Amino acid sequence: MIDGVQKGVEESVKATEKGTAEVEEGTKLAAEAGNSLTEIQEAVLAVTNQVELISAASEEVTASSDEMVKSMEGVSAITEQTTAATEEMAASNDQVQQAMGRISEITQQSGAAIEESSASTEELTSQVEEVVASSSALGDMANTLTKAISVFKLNADDAGSETGSGEPETEKLAA
Numbered sequence: 001m002i003d004g005v006q007k008g009v010e011e012s013v014k015a016t017e018k019g020t021a022e023v024e025e026g027t028k029l030a031a032e033a034g035n036s037l038t039e040i041q042e043a044v045l046a047v048t049n050q051v052e053l054i055s056a057a058s059e060e061v062t063a064s065s066d067e068m069v070k071s072m073e074g075v076s077a078i079t080e081q082t083t084a085a086t087e088e089m090a091a092s093n094d095q096v097q098q099a100m101g102r103i104s105e106i107t108q109q110s111g112a113a114i115e116e117s118s119a120s121t122e123e124l125t126s127q128v129e130e131v132v133a134s135s136s137a138l139g140d141m142a143n144t145l146t147k148a149i150s151v152f153k154l155n156a157d158d159a160g161s162e163t164g165s166g167e168p169e170t171e172k173l174a175a
Contacts, residue, residue, distance in 0.1 A: 037152055044146050051139040058132040065125040072118045079114065083107050 086100045086107065 033152075037149055040149055041146065044142050044149070048139060048142040048146075051135050051142060055132060055135040055139070058128050058135060061128045062125065062132070065121055065128060068121050069118065069125075072114055072121065076111070076114050076118075079107055079111050 083104060086103050
């Protein structure tokens, strides 16, 4: 009978030692998970900061593009005025007409260049708007990820206890 009790005690000690080892391993894994969550949160914050910088830069580019379009419109108006004046002067004599013909050609070339520049500016503005939209979407994703990882709470006091289900406790997100 004593041998039976002694054997039971030995088995209990072995089971306790095994349980202690599992709890220690669980504690180690929980600490590693906590470190990983901290690294993820830091990365999310870094991405959020970069998104904000990109967004600010995109807004500056958009403002510059708008100013460039206004300038191009002014140049186009001046070009139209120059063309009209050139046509009036060409009527005065043959020599002036030949010179004005050359000026008119140059004006048309300038107008084509302005149109190309205007089209390029519009394309750049469109690309900037796409960057702004992408930046905004990336910021939204960073915020969503921050909210998603915030539901995990690592509590040093609870690291050695079990919930009964063998699964880590998570803090529920308030709706």
